[in-house]
Amino acid sequence: MFLTDAPLIEHRQVARDMWVLGFAAPEIAASVKAGQFVNIGLGPGPLLRRPFSVYRATGDRIEVVLKAVGAGTALMLAMREGDMVSCLGPLGHAFDLSGTARNVCLISGGLGVAPMPLAARDARAASLHVTWVHGARTASELCAETEGDEVILATDDGSAGFAGDVVAAAPDADLVLACGPNRMLAAVAQRWPHAQVAVETYMGCGTGVCLGCAVPLAGGGYDRACTEGPVYIASDIDWRALPSHLPYTVMSA
Amino acid sequence: MFLTDAPLIEHRQVARDMWVLGFAAPEIAASVKAGQFVNIGLGPGPLLRRPFSVYRATGDRIEVVLKAVGAGTALMLAMREGDMVSCLGPLGHAFDLSGTARNVCLISGGLGVAPMPLAARDARAASLHVTWVHGARTASELCAETEGDEVILATDDGSAGFAGDVVAAAPDADLVLACGPNRMLAAVAQRWPHAQVAVETYMGCGTGVCLGCAVPLAGGGYDRACTEGPVYIASDIDWRALPSHLPYTVMSA
Amino acid sequence: MTPDLSVKVGGLALRGPVLAASGTFGYGTEVPLLERRALAGMVSKGIFLKPRAGTAPPRIAETPSGMLNAIGLQGPGVDALISDYAPKWAAWDFPVLVNINGESASEYGELTARLDGVPGVAGFEINISCPNVEQGGMYFGNDTRAAAAVTEAVRRRTRLPVWVKLTPMVSDMGVIARAVEAAGADALSAVNTFVGMSMDLNAYRPRLSFRTGGLSGPAIRPLAVHLAHQAARAVDIPVIGVGGIMRAEDALEFLVAGCRAVQVGTATFVNPNAIAEVHDGIAAFMAAKGFASLADLPRFLPRD
Amino acid sequence: MTPDLSVKVGGLALRGPVLAASGTFGYGTEVPLLERRALAGMVSKGIFLKPRAGTAPPRIAETPSGMLNAIGLQGPGVDALISDYAPKWAAWDFPVLVNINGESASEYGELTARLDGVPGVAGFEINISCPNVEQGGMYFGNDTRAAAAVTEAVRRRTRLPVWVKLTPMVSDMGVIARAVEAAGADALSAVNTFVGMSMDLNAYRPRLSFRTGGLSGPAIRPLAVHLAHQAARAVDIPVIGVGGIMRAEDALEFLVAGCRAVQVGTATFVNPNAIAEVHDGIAAFMAAKGFASLADLPRFLPRD
Numbered sequence A, B: 001m002f003l004t005d006a007p008l009i010e011h012r013q014v015a016r017d018m019w020v021l022g023f024a025a026p027e028i029a030a031s032v033k034a035g036q037f038v039n040i041g042l043g044p045g046p047l048l049r050r051p052f053s054v055y056r057a058t059g060d061r062i063e064v065v066l067k068a069v070g071a072g073t074a075l076m077l078a079m080r081e082g083d084m085v086s087c088l089g090p091l092g093h094a095f096d097l098s099g100t101a102r103n104v105c106l107i108s109g110g111l112g113v114a115p116m117p118l119a120a121r122d123a124r125a126a127s128l129h130v131t132w133v134h135g136a137r138t139a140s141e142l143c144a145e146t147e148g149d150e151v152i153l154a155t156d157d158g159s160a161g162f163a164g165d166v167v168a169a170a171p172d173a174d175l176v177l178a179c180g181p182n183r184m185l186a187a188v189a190q191r192w193p194h195a196q197v198a199v200e201t202y203m204g205c206g207t208g209v210c211l212g213c214a215v216p217l218a219g220g221g222y223d224r225a226c227t228e229g230p231v232y233i234a235s236d237i238d239w240r241a242l243p244s245h246l247p248y249t250v251m252s253a
Numbered sequence C, D: 001m002t003p004d005l006s007v008k009v010g011g012l013a014l015r016g017p018v019l020a021a022s023g024t025f026g027y028g029t030e031v032p033l034l035e036r037r038a039l040a041g042m043v044s045k046g047i048f049l050k051p052r053a054g055t056a057p058p059r060i061a062e063t064p065s066g067m068l069n070a071i072g073l074q075g076p077g078v079d080a081l082i083s084d085y086a087p088k089w090a091a092w093d094f095p096v097l098v099n100i101n102g103e104s105a106s107e108y109g110e111l112t113a114r115l116d117g118v119p120g121v122a123g124f125e126i127n128i129s130c131p132n133v134e135q136g137g138m139y140f141g142n143d144t145r146a147a148a149a150v151t152e153a154v155r156r157r158t159r160l161p162v163w164v165k166l167t168p169m170v171s172d173m174g175v176i177a178r179a180v181e182a183a184g185a186d187a188l189s190a191v192n193t194f195v196g197m198s199m200d201l202n203a204y205r206p207r208l209s210f211r212t213g214g215l216s217g218p219a220i221r222p223l224a225v226h227l228a229h230q231a232a233r234a235v236d237i238p239v240i241g242v243g244g245i246m247r248a249e250d251a252l253e254f255l256v257a258g259c260r261a262v263q264v265g266t267a268t269f270v271n272p273n274a275i276a277e278v279h280d281g282i283a284a285f286m287a288a289k290g291f292a293s294l295a296d297l298p299r300f301l302p303r304d
């Protein structure tokens, strides 16, 4: 884990209201794995850091993808190149690509696209056949940067690709990795109890001390999205008890 | 009084650690008089606005001069051209240049230089002979932009101009206008009870509602630096009761 | 259609839910640049029978998302209020309540008697909670019997609306709220400032000459929302939420917490037009949600 | 010369004045990236006799310069604490106090008895103030008799240092402080979080599933400094200041207000190395002012 001041070095738009920000953070870029996140501090700005999945990591650079949903994300999208953030990471447990799988299906709803470029990279490195199913409410909200051996798009309004939700659009696979609104992930859990899902909670610290990021477990009790998570085996989570009023749900599939 | 979002359009250094910032604020620039101030809001930043004397006003632009003494001034000096502040003003009562005076002596200690360029402008407009006495601890802290028919410099350490404080260095005049540390202004009040002095207090609102900017009066009671002030007849103030732990005192003559 | 924002609060029919909080709006003659169409009502700066000079400077100190103040209830006294300000108020299109202060129940009563019936005085807000005057409000605010006694003393002297401004420095808000309701209050304002202190590291003493000051601003909002909610659950009379409201969303938190109306204070120092922006933002929220009037806004007031 | 920052607090000799606050440092095994050389001591996450699952999410909500938390004292219970954590603590070069919680005085006493003498347990901090558990701490914290009873129950079971963590939700801090001092406390930690609430404007209910939460962070600092100052003036035992300390200047405010040491909480969430930076900043301040030891730092503790 590293704590570093990272300058903004690039931003580009990848969908309506959806932007990728690139920061120079060498140690994090060199060590981050798919599904892990960074906790970004803004000063002046909100007190607490804001957690973001790492979208891409190339050379000295990490990228995150976001929409403005509140004060912190609005400040980040208002940043100019050279402006600094405090970057803590990589944090949390990554997707597990070890094992005997020969093909993988990546399923992303809206901003759930966030961890998938790294997942595709790591999956190819493990020489898996990659199918990426990406969904959004409508065509203009689909992320422009999907990749893989096979890409399947889905929109709720049918304005592009499959008309319907990503879970219905997705084929079966040896390995299923999903990220998106908690409601969507609950549907994933229904169809693929062994899928690996990256969930979201509010976070106080991101480092395991505050117990603010409680994830209700199917077996009872809670553990910490920032430490044991954010990646879980879908069937391990008590989906009814997991709050689903976070912005991803507001914002997509 | 106007409330406007003003972009930073220039900054330049005028002494060690001392900077002039220029903002586009047409209505304020057109109406401000010497000794008046603007209350500047930073977002994100501290809750309360920060009061600054208007240093110059030309065309659409107002200028303020400052050093970094805390959170707000540090943020302002970190601003880049195009960055916005919220600007409320002009506020307070200006120097009174009406009357029969034929010559005026401007006395400024350290950042007390702030209202003097406007004072010199207005004095020349009233066709007064202008002597400007400017002092600081040492040569490098003298503001580079003094002007007038006659300019007298003073430094505590004698590294430039008169060796000693501005009050000792200043000649008599029909009209004396002074700004600087409250301790210096108290000395001005001793020598020229009828001098006009621009004082400083903490300010909550700058508009006369909070009563936070209390100035203790020689006749007893308090009035408001932001409304009846910041310019006072020196002998009207109860100098012993006026706090003098504000940054000007920390910072100069 | 534009939603109906009018509310009835403790005997007054207001054109909107956003009032100016005592001590942050002077006597209504000071605040510039405010679009007054949105101002539902105003509570005057706190007044005593006699003129008061107030405390020595420094009187304010900024803290994270807040400010401490120790103004010491500087004011001209009731005579000047009646002669200089009330006549102006009488001509305005929104009601002005006078924030009354005293050092004994009888002094509150006497002040009420002087002001009752004066044209321009639409009602009273009893300040039992100003933390800045050593012998003053604080004493009444956290003593159930004293709070009730002051309320009765005022109630007996007037038929005008009587609001009681509650102090947050209590261990059980519900108890005090019920006591002043029983004593005849028409509404409760919750809450006043929280007592705080900040140290000057050059002088090794408090930054305020009075040592302590009242904390206001966004920093206290979650505490104020909770106390206003507790009060709203404890009584049947309306509660006016006060504390850290900067934007419409903040005001809506108090309304959802069970408040009938809100007061905006410190925000006016930062943005003279804050009250209008809060009012308009509430209207926009209601329109977006399809609420015709504030009666439609869901409130969180559970039984348990 | 580098100033001497060591302090003696309630029976413990500490290498510095900056400790980790309970619940913000886990069991000392979690926090990464902290330069532990600067850590004077640590108070464990609050523990009960039995394991506790804690409250349902959402457990935290951010507010201006602060955060609300309702963790519900999730914890493994005393047995796991003794087997999994105490052995590690025994090997560390700073003392660990256990923050103990219960629903009755006897439960506090029993918990103390279980932990007294366990290697690694250097002392106790009694949490009479956790506002997040309905039947829990809150009840004791603002009831003088109950607070004293709990303190006695713990005192009777141990010779180790006993600190009492005070709740801010009281109408008179001095009274409670004197009561627990008389009951045998060696030091006081002031203060715990303030009860607050924040509303979700989509769901029209509190953002926290528990409804209320404890407010921490810079927002509460001026309130905490005042309460710690009140406690320090009321008692002869040392007071440890807690609340909103992010930087050295903030810690120095508590020290000037009369505190012997400080605890840093929420700041660690934002900056894992905050404790070291506060410690080093205090050292730099002392050096700049020419103070050889913390005994030289002027304190503001007037008689009147």
Ligand SMILES: Cc1cc2nc3c(=O)[nH]c(=O)nc-3n(C[C@H](O)[C@H](O)[C@H](O)COP(=O)(O)OP(=O)(O)OC[C@H]3O[C@@H](n4cnc5c(N)ncnc54)[C@H](O)[C@@H]3O)c2cc1C
Residues within 6 Å of the ligand: A037, A046, A050, A051, A052, A053, A054, A064, A065, A066, A067, A068, A069, A070, A071, A072, A073, A074, A111, A114, A115, A199, A200, A201, A202, A203, A225, A230, A245, A246, A247, D062
């Ligand atoms: C492990 C993890 C990875 C994440 N990755 C991404 C990502 O790659 N891209 C992205 O855009 N967002 C991501 N998020 C969500 C992101 O952290 C929040 O959107 C962000 O914190 C909102 O901050 P804000 O100040 O803009 O909003 P706030 O003003 O704090 O709140 C505005 C809205 O955002 C929601 N929100 C606030 N904090 C969080 C939070 N910690 N988690 C979820 N919702 C929150 C609130 O429900 C509210 O509706 C991730 C969250 C987690 C826990």
Ligand SMILES: Cc1cc2nc3c(=O)[nH]c(=O)nc-3n(C[C@H](O)[C@H](O)[C@H](O)COP(=O)(O)OP(=O)(O)OC[C@H]3O[C@@H](n4cnc5c(N)ncnc54)[C@H](O)[C@@H]3O)c2cc1C
Residues within 6 Å of the ligand: B037, B046, B050, B051, B052, B053, B054, B064, B065, B066, B067, B068, B069, B070, B071, B072, B073, B074, B111, B114, B115, B199, B200, B201, B202, B203, B225, B230, B245, B246, B247, C062
């Ligand atoms: C009418 C008026 C005109 C002023 N004109 C100028 C000017 O032209 N140039 C300039 O540099 N400064 C001026 N000041 C002072 C300026 O407002 C403060 O230096 C500024 O507010 C400090 O803000 P900060 O956040 O940087 O410091 P803070 O973090 O707020 O405080 C840091 C230091 O600044 C001092 N300070 C904070 N607020 C004030 C205040 N309102 N008044 C005085 N001292 C304060 C404190 O004592 C503290 O030591 C003026 C003040 C007034 C009242």
Ligand SMILES: Cc1cc2nc3c(=O)[nH]c(=O)nc-3n(C[C@H](O)[C@H](O)[C@H](O)COP(=O)(O)O)c2cc1C
Residues within 6 Å of the ligand: B210, B211, C021, C022, C023, C024, C045, C046, C047, C069, C071, C073, C099, C127, C130, C165, C191, C192, C193, C215, C216, C217, C218, C220, C242, C243, C244, C245, C263, C264, C265, C266, C267
């Ligand atoms: C400078 C100042 C003066 C105040 N004076 C009074 C007063 O005279 N009477 C009173 O009841 N409340 C007074 N208050 C409290 C406010 O009315 C309000 O209850 C408090 O500031 C919280 O609201 P806010 O956070 O919106 O400011 C004052 C507050 C401030 C900041």
Ligand SMILES: Cc1cc2nc3c(=O)[nH]c(=O)nc-3n(C[C@H](O)[C@H](O)[C@H](O)COP(=O)(O)O)c2cc1C
Residues within 6 Å of the ligand: A204, A210, A211, D021, D022, D023, D024, D045, D046, D047, D069, D071, D073, D099, D127, D130, D165, D191, D192, D193, D215, D216, D217, D218, D220, D242, D243, D244, D245, D263, D264, D265, D266, D267
């Ligand atoms: C997430 C969280 C959990 C906490 N848990 C405890 C606890 O178990 N016992 C306790 O006495 N205080 C607990 N506290 C209170 C802190 O120890 C501290 O008193 C409070 O947070 C104020 O300090 P701060 O502003 O530096 O965080 C907790 C605080 C937070 C933020």
Ligand code: FES
Residues within 6 Å of the ligand: A202, A203, A204, A205, A206, A207, A208, A209, A210, A211, A212, A213, A224, A225, A226, A227
């Ligand atoms: S966010 Fe603090 S424990 Fe997970």
Ligand code: FES
Residues within 6 Å of the ligand: B202, B203, B204, B205, B206, B207, B208, B209, B210, B211, B212, B213, B224, B225, B226, B227
């Ligand atoms: S600053 Fe508020 S009245 Fe002068």
